[in-house]
Amino acid sequence: METLSFASFCCLNSLNRTPSTLLVSSSSSFPRSRKPNSSIPTPPSPQPIRRPHVDRWSIPGPTSAPAVSYVPGRGQRSNVGGRGLDELELFLELVPLRMRRELAQHEEVRSLIEVVMDLGRKPIARFPSGDWIISQKLVDLLDLEHAVSKVGEFSDDNRSGINHSLHRISAIRNRKMHIIGLTCRVGRAISGSAEMIRDLVEGGGSILVIGPPGVGKTTLIREIARMLADEHLKRVVIVDTSNEIGGDGDVPHSGIGRARRMQVPNVDLQHNVMIEAVENHMPEVIIIDEIGTELEAMAASTIAQRGVQLVGTAHGVTIESIIKNPCLQSLVGGVESVTLGDDEARKRKVQKTILERKGPPTFTCAVEIVSKTQCRVHHKLEATVDAILAGKSPLVEVRNSSSKDIDSSSLPEKYKKEELSIIAEKENNTEIHTSEDESDYIVGNTKKGSRKATVARSSPVRVYTYKILEVDLLQVAQVMGLETDIDVIDDIALADAILASSSEMKLNPWIRGVAKYYKLPVFVIKENTMAQMVKAVRMILKMHSSGYVKNESLNSVERDIEIEDDAPKRKPSLEEMDALEEVRLAIEYIVIPGGEPVELLPRCSEIIARQLELVESYQLAAEKSGTELNSRLQILPQKLNKRTVKCTASRRSKQQGINLPTSGNAGVSVSRLPLLPE
Ligand SMILES: Nc1ncnc2c1ncn2[C@@H]1O[C@H](COP(=O)(O)OP(=O)(O)OP(=O)(O)O)[C@@H](O)[C@H]1O
Structure with missing residues (x-):
């Protein structure tokens, strides 16, 4: 054994080593088995595979804690046995010398992902660039025996590890429970791998990380644990079912920082340990890898209810996979079928059940992990689940990590592209946006082609609103006589424009990304007043009638279109402000809702001109009446037609004074006239 270790050291010394953390891509691995039987018999002679007996649950002996140093982003060096091996060297000690020599000469050795050794077959190494046959000589029992002798005891999920490292060794056994195959995965702590979702982690909310096997979920939550424990000084407890997050051995790997780790004696007891963690160790954060059973899902929900931030992973590709998984459904709130009454179903325009x-x-x-450099964020899981259940497209933010986040050699280009296309293929319902931008956003699960829908010029403009009441918008359109020109819809993929309040845009800047993805103009209303709504409607229609259709060049919609009141540039006098407020109140409280004309108080001609501008911004007509010294404006509940604005005293009718609510200017008195015939 000593000869092998020394040889491995020599081989690696001959490489041009850099101390950086390795960046490799994943390949799939078989999922963790959950066998109820935790005792796996050891293989009998005459073909024994020697395994050192390590009772992981006995009190450790007086051996001193290993000196393992971890420098974020610079990889790990463990001073195991005083030999100063780095973790890749430790890993390579698993394979027999002849294979190790071959591997050491491979130019991608520092990006090695896995070594696969199956009895009677050629050994294979998995690299980001693909699989590679290490040696033509077939794997024999001695090779397997050698590898097994280097690792700890296999637990009931057939996994084991190497002390003081993050490597994962998984066994395949024959029917007699002898080990006949091994998948040895290189584990690494990768500093910066959680940068993509730092804001979510720091936000304190519970995060569900979803991804297929090998995509980097464990690596991500390991870094999250370190980030919260070391940078935010949180009390973090990791429930480490297969010792994958904190590594093998009783002293956790330095890659988890100051986070504490609880081992799990048996995978079937994971849910108990989760509850125990909350009850006994006062955690602020619990990290848990692979929530896979109903009991674990229930334990997760108990933890969340106790106000602890939970970061957990589950196998799947999208939220839909979790919704469809009866064991995990409760993680997203659970699903039930509801039968609606006839009226309700008709009102909602849905089927009865x-x-x-x-x-x-x-x-x-x-967070759906698409690849090591891309993820999709569902900020409001609740809303996502509701949208999916209602057959709508959930809002998803697509994030790409920039290479500066990850302090390491970069992932080979080829691998990035391949992985993206694999996942795009898997989800043939989902559009994968491969933008180069650091942060882009899409609406996920869009049926192919629907995004491309363009609108016939004669059809109404379809508007998607954020924090603007549909009823308000439709009422304004109705008053303007444009109710057939505007349609408020709730499927953004079919929209022609977005109308949002500026407060909503500030709270949720990702809306801009959604708009960009769909090439939609965003009209932003500063204040939710009818005047601004009227102006927005006019601008939306104007843009539409000028021939704009989505999917045109993005240039035209790169910036938000801000709707502001046509306020005068100079500072208005108090009297002018009173006069304009009088107009606003008259229109918004009487003319529009009641359909009645209102005669305003007499004003000087300059102020009347201002009032007239404001009336026109509501698309309403007005008449000026009275003498020159006593002129006033009458607002008509009719659509603006320049000819209507004229000076006439003859049309004044009987007046009826009313008091309107005011904002600051007490008791503005306006006069109200009955509707005049055209
Ligand atoms: N950001 C990253 N950059 C480069 N390599 C990474 C990154 N994240 C993970 N890896 C590598 O990819 C491999 C798989 O990672 P990991 O074990 O975290 O995946 P996983 O999704 O947890 O897999 P499984 O579901 O099978 O447990 C490991 O070898 C790991 O070192």
């Missing part, structure tokens, strides 16, 4: 979310989800938000 619909699916609804049962309760609040365990997690605040969810």
Whole structure:
């Protein structure tokens, strides 16, 4: 054994080594088995595979804690046995010398992902660039025996590790429970791998991380644990079912920083340890890898209810996979079918039996890991689940990590592209946006082609609103006589424009990304007043009638279109402000809702001109009446037609004074006239 270790050291010394953390891509691995039987018999002679007996649950002996140093972003060096091996060297000690020599000469050795050794077959190494046959000589029992002798005891999920490292060794056994195959994965702590979702982590909400095997979930939550424990001084407890997050051995790997780690004696007891963590160790954050059973999902929900931030992973590709998984459904709130009454179904325009979310989800938000450099964020998991159950497209933010985040050699280009296309293929319903931008946003699960829908010029303009009441917008359109020109819709993929309040845009800047993805103009209303709404309607229609259709060059919609009141540039006098407020109140409280004309108080001609501008911004007509010294404006509940604005005293009718609510200017008195015939 000593000869092998020395040889491995020599081989690696001959490489041009850099101390940086390795960046490799993933390949799939078989999922963790959950066998109820935790005792796996050791293989009998005459073909024994020697395994050192390590009772992981006995009190450790007086051996001193290993000196393992971890420098974020610079990889790990463990001073195991005083030999100063780095973790890749430790890993390579698993394979027999002849294979190690071959591997050491491979130019991608520092990006090695896995070594696969199956009895009677050629050994394979998995690299980001693909699989590579290490040696033509077939794997024999001695090779397997050698590898097994280097690792700890296999637990009931057939996994083991190497002390003081993050490597994962998984066994395949024959029917007699002898080990006949090994998948040895290189584990690494990668500093910066959680930068993509730093804001979510720091936000304190519970995060569900979803991804297929090998995509980097464990690596991500390991870094999250370190980030919260070391940078935010949080009390973090990791429930480490297969010792994958904190590594093998009783002293956790330095890659988890100051986070504490609880080992799990048996995978079937994971849920118990999760609850134990909350009850005994006063955590502020619990990190848990692979939530896979109903009991674990229930334990997760208990933890979340106790106000602890939960960061957990689950196998899947999208939120939909979790919704469809009966064991994990409760993580997203659960699903129930509801039968609606005839009237309700007609009102909602849905079938009678619909699916609804049962309760609040365990997690605040969810992150779908697409690849090591891209993820999709569902900020409001609740809303995402509701949208999916209602057959709508959930809002998803697509984030790409920039290479500066990850302090290491970069992932080979080829691998990035391949992985993206694999995932795009898997989800043939989902558009994958491969923008170069650091942060882009899409609406996920869009049916292919629907995004491309363009609108016939004669059809109404379809507007998607954010924090603007549909009823308000439609009322304004109705008053303007444009109710057939505007349609408020709730599927953004089909929209022609977005109308949002500026407060909403500030709170949720990702809306801009959604708009950009769909090439939609965003009209932003500063204040939710009817005047601004009227102006917005006019501008939306104007843009539409000028021939704008989405999917045109993005240039035209790169910036928000801000709707502001046509306020005079100079500072208005108090009297002018009073006069304009009088107009606003008259229009918004009487002319529009009541359909009645209002005669305003007499004003000087300059102020009347200002009032007239404001009336026109509401698309309403007005008449000027009275003498020159006593002129006043009458606002008509008719659509603006320049000819209507004229000076006439003859049309004044009987007046009826009323008091309007005011904002600051007490008791503005306006006069009201009955509707005049055209
Ligand atoms: N950001 C990253 N950059 C480069 N390599 C990474 C990154 N994240 C993970 N890896 C590598 O990819 C491999 C798989 O990672 P990891 O074990 O975290 O995946 P996983 O999603 O947890 O897999 P599984 O579901 O099978 O447990 C490991 O070898 C790891 O070192």
